[in-house]
Amino acid sequence: MTVGIPSPPPSSRSRSATEKELDRLFEGTALTFALFILLLLVAIGLLVLVQAWPAVKEYGLSFLWTSAWNPVEGRQAFGVLPMVYGTLLTSALSLLIAVPLGLGTALFLSENFIPLKIRTVLVFLVELLAAIPSVVYGLWGIFVLIPALKWCFGLFGVSFTGPSILAASLVLSVMILPIITAISRDSLAALPPELRQGSYGLGATRWGTIFRVLIPAAISGIVGGVMLALGRAMGETMAVTMLVGNANTISSSLLQPGNTIASLLANQFAEAKGIQVAALMYAAFILVILTLIVNILADWIVRKLQAKYD
């Protein structure tokens, strides 16, 4: 078989050397930016680790499971267990509250329960929730939420002092709500309309369509949003500091004060010196690792779910 002469391209104009050079330049620039982010991340991690090194040497891994936190000179003892406990507990609690609420809001806003115009306004309002500074959330917690909780618990004769794991978790849940709602709504709205029609066409109810088709199809986006929210909850500092009570103890009651790593750092850094700085840095490093684990876990879950549905 002979190879025919290929017909000339529709335009005889060939790309000039400068054009090709520009392409390469663009590629290089993008690569540099991407590497910069990577470098930044590594630098932060290394810096924290280097500063934490004295404490790492001193306390080793037992830092993770001891509860003493005593910065008094001569009697120094540092253990981060109550703060890890507080961090994980407040995050988990806030997720427990915010996930159903956020997913419900997202569904409501992506379905046509109400006219589009009102929906658009509501979507905007939810996103506005994310724009409120965390110190304002803290103040709201102190002046509105805690008095309200006090009154509520008072009805049942339960004494409630105020700053506590519960108060912090509740405010955290409000703070992460817009993240979960916005991302879930986006992934639900991005589903092809054929999916919905296909389900309705088979005689599915709206309820069945939402829970058996739409949520499973959007699950990777929803989980992604939840994990992002979890990251935010774990790292949130200001509002939590104002509400959590900052007590370095492990208490089984949610009504008792506790502490989180981020809150610990915010409270103690200003006056810390010597080995305490190192201990705080060690705690910060642990927070970074915790967040990293959460992110890896999230990625793994999203992959697992996608593999199931794609």
Add this chain to the structure above:
Amino acid sequence: MIEPGLRRIVESIMNPTSIANDVVLRAKDCDIYYGAYRAVRDVSVDIPQHKVTAFIGPSGCGKSTVLRCFNRLNDLIEVFHLKGKMTYHGQDLYAADVDPVEVRRRIGMVFQKPNPFPKTIYDNIAYGPRISNYQGDMDELVETSLRRAALWDEVKDKLQESGFSLSGGQQQRLCIARTIAVQPEVVLMDEPCSALDPISTLKVEELMKELIQDYTIIIVTHNMQQATRVADYTAFFNAEVVEGAGGKVGYLAEFDETQKIFSDPVQPETRDYVTGRFG
């Protein structure tokens, strides 16, 4: 005094839409509105049982819109409303006490673009029966549905794989299998082959001929050869520009046996369309 038999023949000549004796779906003087805009006007058509009825016509003439009215899928569009009467075995489809979900279980739909759910092949088929609380043997139903859709041999070894792993033609047959798994009486098909290659198209067409023994099929198609190949009856829709109405208004131009529509239509516009003079 005319003989009754003769009278029927005379009537059928006078009013060709009354040829069919077993009418499943009937539209009577239907106008379809989107808000104030009338998209389709004056549709009166009788869909005969166990036959394939094709809706043909140029783009934007409202064939799909009319089709979607039959299983109330247009309800999803907020501004949609219907004037006139649509009946299913004499029952008004748009009566206040009619549950659209119930309607859609009896009148299934296959869409233009294959739209399998992001689930396994098995679950795609089982979805409909599950939501309508099917009590029988699910494995058996899945197999029968896939066999009827001429897909079983191609997928029997990978029922637990995703529906998206199939080719476009297979996906469309999966969607047909999914629709017949709920055992509807009528299957509406909205250009089911427009996204398919000729071989897959042929398979779907053969499938329709198989299914017609148990189902009534309405198919919207842009492909006139397809209409002549599969349809017993054909409805030709056309559209006209109406001044001040904000766009085109579709209407039913002619409805008759397919053979008559394509060889000896009454309306000149039908003749022009089927001979390819416009559209």
